[in-house]
Amino acid sequence: MPTRLETPVATLPEPIHAWRTWTLVGSRDGSRVRLAPIAGDGRPWPPRRPAEASCTRHRSHVRPELDCTCGLHAVESPDELRRTRDPAVLGTVALWGRIVEHEHGFRAALAYPQRLRLLCYLCFTSWGSNGPGDCDVVVRHRGGRMVPLCGPHLELSRRYGYHLPRILSARTIESELLATYAVDLLRELVGANGRTAESISA
Numbered sequence: 001m002p003t004r005l006e007t008p009v010a011t012l013p014e015p016i017h018a019w020r021t022w023t024l025v026g027s028r029d030g031s032r033v034r035l036a037p038i039a040g041d042g043r044p045w046p047p048r049r050p051a052e053a054s055c056t057r058h059r060s061h062v063r064p065e066l067d068c069t070c071g072l073h074a075v076e077s078p079d080e081l082r083r084t085r086d087p088a089v090l091g092t093v094a095l096w097g098r099i100v101e102h103e104h105g106f107r108a109a110l111a112y113p114q115r116l117r118l119l120c121y122l123c124f125t126s127w128g129s130n131g132p133g134d135c136d137v138v139v140r141h142r143g144g145r146m147v148p149l150c151g152p153h154l155e156l157s158r159r160y161g162y163h164l165p166r167i168l169s170a171r172t173i174e175s176e177l178l179a180t181y182a183v184d185l186l187r188e189l190v191g192a193n194g195r196t197a198e199s200i201s202a
Helices: 119-132 150-159 170-180
Strands: 008-026 034-036 070-075 090-102 105-118 138-139 147-149 164-171 188-190 197-200
Touching: 008 105, 034 170, 070 090, 105 170, 119 147, 138 150, 138 170, 147 150, 147 170, 164 170
Parallel strands: none
Antiparallel strands: 008 034, 008 070, 008 090, 008 147, 070 105, 090 105, 138 147, 138 164, 188 197
């Protein structure tokens, strides 16, 4: 995964690779699936072209700026993302252009996903990259937000009256996502301890 930069801010012609999470949005029938940022301006990442950093606080400065929080964020280990608010997709991402390095990772001017997998956020929050986390369904909410769930957490949601307006096949949504962004399935995770944890089978 990523190597440390020689300076806190650098402009890189070749990408470095790191980890990040996204939320997921899509049409009622499971088509037009898009990655969306957990925080920030909420604009979906464009398929088949780089996402470009923006800044909602200072529109005129270069992005990312060392003394700001703008940029496309990514971290060095997937377990550092466990506190992310309701992630739906976990993946590796290529970062390039102007890059700011910080304690846990990077903020970049340009980025594109490399490998992706749907994520049961309840499993990921509880167990991190060593948890089971294989998704069986995707719950689509009003407005297009999609929430992947594993079988046990789907049953737990039903038991406690969690609203499940529309249930779609996780395999179908994941295939649509990979095809939309023309990327590969993330098959294994490397935790903070450096060990590889097998995840999704083919």
